[in-house]
Amino acid sequence: MSPPPFAVVVSGANFRLPLPTPPRSCPARPPDVSHLGGQAEKEFKVEVGAIGRVRHKNLVRLLGYCVEGAHRMLVYEYVDNGNLDQWLHGDVGEVSPLTWDIRMNILLGTAKGLVYLHEGLEPKVVHRDVKSSNILLDAQWNAKVSDFGLAKLICSEKTYVTTRVMGTFGYVAPEYASTGMLNEKSDIYSFGVLIMEIISGRAPVDNTRTPREVSLVEWLRTLVRDRKFEQVIDPKMAEKPSPKALKRALLVALQCVDPDAQRRPKMGHVIHMLEVEDLSFREERKLGREPAGKSDRYNPREEANFGK
Template structure:
């Protein structure tokens, strides 16, 4: 039996060798050569596929930092906002204790005294600025305020991208009606920028006031905001060159200067920060979100019992005394300028309590 087994194995090996030695119709090559060629071809194809996938992924990452591709980086962090802080509360005395700060816009609205009076008086039904849009028109423009059309969200409400019947693209801000907050912010924004036209200020196209619903319709700025490009995931190389950063800083300064010097009454924004600087495809900045704005007359300053703004950007003088003037915006712009130059957020909660504020301008 063992001898027979060895003979069978020898015959099998001889048969396999004989088969592999057969000549094939493919250029009269032997079978083992054809098999070797096909194996080499598939190995080469597999290697090329792997290389191509790696190359496509690398190119996709490179394209992500180009603003012309339409990809806007996301920012996961949220800076704490000061909404309705008592006049004499010193939020700068112990920066580690932020319990007195409200992380969202206050439900109490923009008020100046204990009675809850609105910053700007006015009848929302008789504004006279921009075009009045019906709720139906804005529903059609935003496809029923569809979730996929949301381009911004915060304590003030939700912003939707919309396309009007004439084909123009707009941003529709649906204000949340929290204890009259929508009415107050609606009036403030329309009074502040309703008739203002400046290339570095976001334009108000129109508004909607039906029942308790209050909506504002703005020009659509299609490249996100400065915070996203400074602190979002833009890839290994930031598209914000020094020339672009200078362009953004100068444009923002021009917009604020127009609010302070070119209008009567002048407008103090009160919430100058990177997330409120919108950018177009050519990196032109537009100051936005005038929900906290204050209109000031000829007097040099104004005393308010409510301190409004965003932690890290609010000046210590305004926070401690309630004395409001255009200098408050200038301080916030100084913080913004440092943020543009360094690329660092003005608030860093990973630091020790006394060093949470990265920039403190004296």
């Protein structure tokens, strides 16, 4: 049996290459970047070192890196079912294999990976490029967040300000795009767009549509305001969700993309809202503005898989 491959990511591009040694021979410790020097190299060293220590079943594992001149390359484990973007927007036929339950499982897995970055690490990690093409899927449709090439380490309760805005158009939070202010709420906005995308099957920005439908966020807001909930469902989804499940998911999405970053829920709270099924719509709206109790909050440290 040939050894499994690993994935190489270079400037956002993915390449599949053969793994020269069995996975068990890979070091358990994070990549050694102690030989790097200079300010840019020091930042790269800190961030690669931190990401290299991440162990969670919903995060693609960083196996190593390569530095040559001005070039930087990250080497991740390979996940064999492609990415979410391919299954949402690629040629999958008239009926998508992504059922409502599979889509919700993908969202929950993605959220659990992100809450570990935001709340399970110190310093916390802001991904900065949450989007469907960076959500890899294994054979059981479990999500693994990938591509930490733009990730930023931020100390708790602080906001990082940058003059160079990174990310993907359509997913970037408005306050980050306009001011360069970055914290975990930027990822939460992107996750809200991802929820809308996975429910509707539409891209965040589609210039082939009418002006009112170009922006997924604005189009969906309008339909929800007009209570045309079923019109947002991906037509390739064979079995439609229950009205209650659909409304709950749409509510969470809209809270995540709130123009006021301070009003967006934390990712652990998002998980709670997506998982709880026995709440009325009014109770869910209340949940969106009040932190969940300690007994029902998602604990990212409990979910982390350090041994695998």
